[in-house]
Amino acid sequence: MNPSDKILVIGSGIAGMEASLMLSKAGKKVYLVERLPLIGGNTIKTGESFPNMECSTCLVAPIQQEILQDKNIEVMTVSNVEKVSGKTGNFAVSITKKARYVNIAACLGCGMCYPVCPITQPNNWEQNLVEKKAIYVECAGSLPNVPVIDPSLCLHLNGKGECNLCAEACMFGAIDFLEVDELVEENFGAIIVATGFSTLDTQSVSQLGHGKIPGVYTAYEIERLLASNGPTEGLIVMRDGERVPQSIAILHCVGRKEVGYCSNVCCSYPARYAHFLREKVADVKIYDLYTDLCFPDKRYQKLNDETRKEKAKYIFHQGIDKLEVNEAGDMVEIKYFDEKGKQSSLKVDMLVLTMAITPSEGIEELSELLSIERDKFGFIYTPKDRIGSVSTSREGIFVAGCAEGPKDIQSSVLQGEAAVGQIMKLLNDKVER
Amino acid sequence: MSDKIGIYVCECGPNIASKVDIERILAEISNLEEFKDKELIVKKHQLLCSVGGKAFLEEEIKSNELTHLVCAACSPRDHDTTFINVCKKTQLNPYMYQIVNIREQCAWIIHDKEEATDKAIQYIRGGIDRLLYQEPLYEKQLDSNPDVLVIGGGMAGMEAALSLAGKDRRVFLIEKTDVLGGKSTVFSSLLPRQGTINSIAGRLKEIEKNPYIKVFLETELDKIVGFLGNFEIMLKGNKTGETIELLSGAVVLANGYELKDANELEDFSYSDSDNVFTALEIEEMLSKDGKITLKSGKAPKSVALVHCVGRKEAGYCSKICCNYLLKTARNIIEQSADIEIIDLHQDLCLPDKEDQAFYEEIAAKSVNFTRIKSVSLKGNTVEYTDISGSKEIINPDMVIIAPAMQAAKDNEALAELVNIDLHETGFFQEAHIKINPVSTITDGVFITGANRGPCDINDAIIQAQAASGKILTQLIPGEKIIPEVKVTEILEDYCTGCRTCLDVCAFGAIYFDDERGISVVNEAICRGCGNCVGSCPSGALRSKHFTNQQLYQQVKEALR
Numbered sequence: 007m008n009p010s011d012k013i014l015v016i017g018s019g020i021a022g023m024e025a026s027l028m029l030s031k032a033g034k035k036v037y038l039v040e041r042l043p044l045i046g047g048n049t050i051k052t053g054e055s056f057p058n059m060e061c062s063t064c065l066v067a068p069i070q071q072e073i074l075q076d077k078n079i080e081v082m083t084v085s086n087v088e089k090v091s092g093k094t095g096n097f098a099v100s101i102t103k104k105a106r107y108v109n110i111a112a113c114l115g116c117g118m119c120y121p122v123c124p125i126t127q128p129n130n131w132e133q134n135l136v137e138k139k140a141i142y143v144e145c146a147g148s149l150p151n152v153p154v155i156d157p158s159l160c161l162h163l164n165g166k167g168e169c170n171l172c173a174e175a176c177m178f179g180a181i182d183f184l185e186v187d188e189l190v191e192e193n194f195g196a197i198i199v200a201t202g203f204s205t206l207d208t209q210s211v212s213q214l215g216h217g218k219i220p221g222v223y224t225a226y227e228i229e230r231l232l233a234s235n236g237p238t239e240g241l242i243v244m245r246d247g248e249r250v251p252q253s254i255a256i257l258h259c260v261g262r263k264e265v266g267y268c269s270n271v272c273c274s275y276p277a278r279y280a281h282f283l284r285e286k287v288a289d290v291k292i293y294d295l296y297t298d299l300c301f302p303d304k305r306y307q308k309l310n311d312e313t314r315k316e317k318a319k320y321i322f323h324q325g326i327d328k329l330e331v332n333e334a335g336d337m338v339e340i341k342y343f344d345e346k347g348k349q350s351s352l353k354v355d356m357l358v359l360t361m362a363i364t365p366s367e368g369i370e371e372l373s374e375l376l377s378i379e380r381d382k383f384g385f386i387y388t389p390k391d392r393i394g395s396v397s398t399s400r401e402g403i404f405v406a407g408c409a410e411g412p413k414d415i416q417s418s419v420l421q422g423e424a425a426v427g428q429i430m431k432l433l434n435d436k437v438e439r
Numbered sequence: 440m441s442d443k444i445g446i447y448v449c450e451c452g453p454n455i456a457s458k459v460d461i462e463r464i465l466a467e468i469s470n471l472e473e474f475k476d477k478e479l480i481v482k483k484h485q486l487l488c489s490v491g492g493k494a495f496l497e498e499e500i501k502s503n504e505l506t507h508l509v510c511a512a513c514s515p516r517d518h519d520t521t522f523i524n525v526c527k528k529t530q531l532n533p534y535m536y537q538i539v540n541i542r543e544q545c546a547w548i549i550h551d552k553e554e555a556t557d558k559a560i561q562y563i564r565g566g567i568d569r570l571l572y573q574e575p576l577y578e579k580q581l582d583s584n585p586d587v588l589v590i591g592g593g594m595a596g597m598e599a600a601l602s603l604a605g606k607d608r609r610v611f612l613i614e615k616t617d618v619l620g621g622k623s624t625v626f627s628s629l630l631p632r633q634g635t636i637n638s639i640a641g642r643l644k645e646i647e648k649n650p651y652i653k654v655f656l657e658t659e660l661d662k663i664v665g666f667l668g669n670f671e672i673m674l675k676g677n678k679t680g681e682t683i684e685l686l687s688g689a690v691v692l693a694n695g696y697e698l699k700d701a702n703e704l705e706d707f708s709y710s711d712s713d714n715v716f717t718a719l720e721i722e723e724m725l726s727k728d729g730k731i732t733l734k735s736g737k738a739p740k741s742v743a744l745v746h747c748v749g750r751k752e753a754g755y756c757s758k759i760c761c762n763y764l765l766k767t768a769r770n771i772i773e774q775s776a777d778i779e780i781i782d783l784h785q786d787l788c789l790p791d792k793e794d795q796a797f798y799e800e801i802a803a804k805s806v807n808f809t810r811i812k813s814v815s816l817k818g819n820t821v822e823y824t825d826i827s828g829s830k831e832i833i834n835p836d837m838v839i840i841a842p843a844m845q846a847a848k849d850n851e852a853l854a855e856l857v858n859i860d861l862h863e864t865g866f867f868q869e870a871h872i873k874i875n876p877v878s879t880i881t882d883g884v885f886i887t888g889a890n891r892g893p894c895d896i897n898d899a900i901i902q903a904q905a906a907s908g909k910i911l912t913q914l915i916p917g918e919k920i921i922p923e924v925k926v927t928e929i930l931e932d933y934c935t936g937c938r939t940c941l942d943v944c945a946f947g948a949i950y951f952d953d954e955r956g957i958s959v960v961n962e963a964i965c966r967g968c969g970n971c972v973g974s975c976p977s978g979a980l981r982s983k984h985f986t987n988q989q990l991y992q993q994v995k996e997a998l999r
Contacts, residue, residue, distance in 0.1 A: 128709075
């Protein structure tokens with residue numbers, strides 16, 4: 007196969023998946039490289055998506071299935087790009103495909119292996135709300151539905167024990183302790199960087215009490231509580247696993263000042279939360295603490311107006327820097343300055359921080375090995391001489407989704423599609439056949 | 440050739456095998472009275488979807504020369520495609536296969552093993568009986584035309600044309616006015632994050648130079664029929680009345696937006712003699728005269744910038760106004776640092792990563808940013824209630840307003856012509872707002888730029904590139920188009936010509952043949968949704984692969 011007929015897509019979130027499917031349809035061979043053991047990105051962490059209130063898993067699962075069944079798409083999970091050289095039409099790339107220690111072809115995803123594992127570790131995909139074993143899937147419904155073994159913790163692999171329990175529990179002989187990391191070397195016509203985002207560490211806004219006051223949550227923790235495949239199977243309970251919150255305050259724009267930009271998507275969270283929290287906890291009181299509301303889409307404001315009218319109390323405050331959060335018994339007390347400049351106080355069971363979107367983990371190393379520039383915030387830089395471009399500073403390498411900056415699902419998909427458009431054009435124009 | 444039906448029961452490891460009695464299924468299905476005259480091959484396999492399972496199935500189909508295949512396994516969501524792909528490797532037509540879900544619908548939801556087994560048997564019987572009424576269906580291949588019609592010569596339309604045109608693909612770019620460029624041609628400058636205004640002029644030159652782009656000015660779409668790969672198009676000169684016929688494989692709509700007329704709003708009234716301008720008029724003034732002046736020609740001493748004009752009435756935020764009023768503020772400051780500026784906003788919506796810094800740059804200068812609850816305007820008199828609730832009246836020399844973006848007037852007519860939906864706001868409706876944002880319900884018709892909702896230049900360009908991506912991957916020069924196979928057909932003798940089906944078809948796949956007085960289905964457009972089948976009072980419509988008889992047999996056996 008001519009290298010220009012192969013495309014490397016780094017990151018399997020919604021932008022990377024959309025781009026991969028389109029390229030495959032055009033007859034390109036796609037290598038979809040994902041550092042995690044599952045595909046789907048951050049979209050599958052959210053319970054429901056805005057504004058249609060569709061279950062996110064239901065929205066994305068068919069796309070994931072299509073990816074996994076597509077013969078033109080080589081899905082490489084637990085994999086990292088190591089080296090890139092060459093130019094448009096022929097980039098030489100080395101990829102490390104880390105050992106999963108579970109044979110994907112043999113595993114059925116029956117889930118018999120992990121309950122028997124004696125080792126536990128925090129599950130950070132689940133925002134550390136639960137633990138997982140040394141052999142694990144991140145959540146129910148992970149795709150590919152195949153566990154992975156953490157070699158640093160597994161007693162069999164790290165040599166600290168004789169354990170063989172998961173292999174004994176597996177009826178399909180899928181556990182393969184002998185699997186080794188594999189170096190894959192391939193040539194590609196073009197590359198898409200779609201590595202998504204992280205969220206600001208709550209330590210940067212430690213005055214808001216996350217990690218110290220049990221009633222303070224991040225938005226992604228709430229997403230996982232709301233999700234039917236999350237740690238509580240969709241049950242809204244406090245950290246003790248029992249108490250049901252009767253009042254919830256949502257604080258917007260957390261970290262906006264620290265990072266220096268608006269994260270674009272957070273204003274739509276409350277309408278979503280209000281909708282689903284009220285379905286799950288009758289009469290729950292919802293408060294919305296905001297300074298600016300930003301709904302840059304034809305559909306978003308209407309839903310917000312309805313929420314404001316019927317479901318949540320919106321409270322304007324004078325800024326997070328003037329806000330105080332304290333533990334008050336079982337509750338959280340928020341002191342803020344209201345629209346008249348007077349200090350007021352609100353006591354709730356749960357305070358939710360909508361954390362700023364930040365560049366994804368590992369983007370620094372990746373951008374260096376791809377030799378592409380990043381902007382002052384750490385996102386991938388797109389040159390300004392072509393307005394609204396998905397090009398990076400290096401020809402043949404494109405960016406899509408939140409790797410370029412904060413954006414919603416729709417805008418991420420749009421960039422994925424745009425990157426494909428630009429690649430098809432570039433390769434048609436540039437590469438002699 | 441006599442019927443030879445293969446029935447393969449998947450154990451799915453322990454998933455099915457431990458919850459239903461596979462041996463009883465095999466025994467009972469092999470001895471069913473109603474299939475006595477058929478040759479049945481009934482077998483189990485540990486895992487049909489595995490590499491070994493698929494090879495087993497392929498070998499079974501070939502060596503037994505099966506005419507029908509049933510896989511009693513999991514949800515079609517998981518492995519329907521898997522088994523269809525196995526069929527495609529053999530002599531068996533993939534439409535002569537049926538999956539029966541005995542995992543999610545039996546094994547996983549019924550605790551009693553015998554009950555689950557009974558249900559599985561009923562379902563498999565239903566599957567076999569349905570299958571006996573299935574017919575082989577064959578893919579059709581249609582030639583396709585790679586050329587593209589782009590409607591609208593603004594930023595989105597120009598970008599689509601440039602991204603698409605090439606040696607094997609022509610683009611017909613039509614524009615109803617006499618110039619390309621759209622509203623951005625009057626801009627004096629762009630936002631700092633958008634670079635310089637030269638990049639717009641550069642694009643105009645690129646279009647001019649490109650031999651594969653044919654521009655039609657003062658031209659509009661008059662008529663269009665066809666489907667992805669094969670549209671027949673009639674264009675009409677809006678001054679000359681001349682018509683032009685051409686063919687294209689896809690259509691990109693990029694017809695832009697309009698600004699709401701603030702005078703239509705209850706709280707706003709001003710006349711031509713007042714010094715009230717829209718921000719776009721200020722841009723025009725700046726590009727023409729190089730400076731901002733009152734109607735008298737004098738420089739203003741005080742200016743009020745009013746955000747969100749008509750946002751409440753429109754029901755949505757127009758996304759771009761906060762940014763361009765910041766730009767307007769900067770333009771005024773650059774002209775003279777002595778002009779007093781007050782910025783009246785309810786929220787500041789600055790959604791791009793670089794916007795906040797731009798705001799801080801302007802806020803550091805002498806602009807009075809004032810958060811308000813409401814505002815009204817009479818001539819140059821601005822009355823507002825600030826966030827603390829106190830009412831203020833000011834009389835600045837000049838008022839610059841940011842009226843809401845609204846759908847262009849021609850959205851409605853265009854939607855009708857190309858058969859796509861309008862959102863309640865009047866903008867075009869996407870095929871799916873999240874995961875299919877530039878496609879529409881009509882394959883081959885794409886929406887880009889401000890015709891699908893408020894957006895800035897960057898967005899418009901990304902959307903145009905996205906539509907190009909869709910077209911470049913769906914409409915490859917020289918490649919055939921394979922339309923949906925499971926479509927609806929019309930039994931002409933039964934059609935009474937009532938036209939009910941025309942109303943319920945969401946895809947415009949049915950047209951009326953006046954001569955014969957009957958409805959006709961265009962199979963290249965039909966998606967086989969079955970809406971028309973349900974609506975037909977005389978039973979003239981038949982959904983291939985979902986015929987009444989197939990469904991009836993399946994239900995009958997399942998309920999037996």
